Every structure is written in C-alpha cells, then in structure tokens.
Amino acid sequence: MRQLIFPTTLALALLAGCASGPAGTDLTAEGELMLTVVSGQEEELRPGYDDLSTDPLRTGEAVDQPGIQRECGAAATLDRLTAHYDADGDGALAAPEEGAVWDDRQGRSDQGWRRQERRWKLIRLVYDLDGSDSIEGDELTALVQDFDARCVARQADILAEFDLDGSGDLDESELAAVEEAIAQRREERAGECNRGEGDMGGQGGDRLIAAWDTDADGSLSAGELTVLRDTLRERIRTGEPIRPMDAV
Ligand SMILES: [Ca+2]
Ligand SMILES: [Ca+2]
C-alpha cells in the first residue's frame, strides 16, 4: 500500500515549514553533496531564478560548485567530492566528516538553506521512488544519467553562445566571457526579489498539487505523480528550466 500512501506523505512534506541550517532541515550531508553535484556552474546563465541556479552573493550558496568546463559525469564528481570530505578514506562520511561538510557551508544564509531544502525536496520528488528520503541504487543511477544528459545539453548551449571562433571549445577569452556573464547574472539576482523561484514549501505545496492534479480531486494520485516525474525528468535531461509548478 506504500505507493498509495506516498503521494499524501509527500504532500505533507511539501507543506511542512522550513527551519534554517542543517539542524533545522532534513538535509543529510550525502544529500547536500548530491545537490552540489547537480547545481553546477552551467546552471547559472539563464535569466531569473531556476531551481538549480545559485545566489552566492546573497545566500552563500555554490560552495564546492562543479566548474563549467568539467567533463560531465555526476557519479565521478560525486565520488571526488565525497572523497574530499572522507578524511579517513573508508568510503563513508562519519559524523565528524559530515561536520566538515557543514563547516564549509557556515556562510550560507537562512534563505540559502531554504533554497537548498527546496532543491532537496524537488530531487526527492523526482527520484526517491521508494520514499526512503535518500537516493540510492536504481534511483541514483537514474539521477546520474539524467544529470549527465543535462550537463552535456547545457554545455552545448553555452558553447553555441560563447564559442565565437567556432573552435569547438572555449579558449581563455571565451571562458572569461562566460565567467563575466555568470558574475553579471549573480549581481542581477542579488538585486531581484525571488519571484519566479520554485517555492516547494508553504503554499508552494498547494500550488504544486494544484498544477499537477489533473482530475482536481485535491491530491496527486500515483498516475498524476508519474506524469509529474516523467515531465520533470524530461526537462532535466534536455537542459530546460525545471519549474516544478508548471504542468505544461
Ligand atoms: Ca570516512
Ligand atoms: Ca530512495
């Protein structure tokens, strides 16, 4: 019966309030590193807020952010990042090692934590099919495949825009133009209100359900949840903005 119960517990989770900081959120260090991996620099260049863009000037996000020119490979990037914090090299993050993850993120504001918690809800909504609150096994395989496809698509978009000499890669001056564009977007975001930001908490939970509740019975059935997940996965793979509140 878990499949039938899950949409309701999901909806309740989406409606729950957000506290600030790791102690007040349901973020795990493992989840935090996963979110770091899927929020690479290539997410920064669109106007407005998307769910994976960061706002380090105002919120202290983007710690450990993967660079725009990396080889796309979410699994390898996650392994590298985990190894960075795995001080004793046993392949797992014990409490003091998790503490180092949070220490590095002490500069994050309350708003930054709320944004990260929304991202975590979004990622679990799409990939945590068994409702275990973590992404593992086949769920992680799906996430890695989708975000590798997204990384390739976003890098291709950026190359199309910034590879002025058509050499197929970004030379120093072209890369400088990309970095300048990212810095400009961040400054613009710092001066903007958060309109358009995908708010998955508070009333956002109602909006999410309303947007995807095709038969308007006030909750997401398993079938409606599947449509939502498939649509968001397609947006992720193609590099489009994710916008979970938009059903079309
Ligand atoms: Ca360890
Ligand atoms: Ca799971």
Ligand SMILES: [Ca+2]
């Ligand atoms: Ca070039």
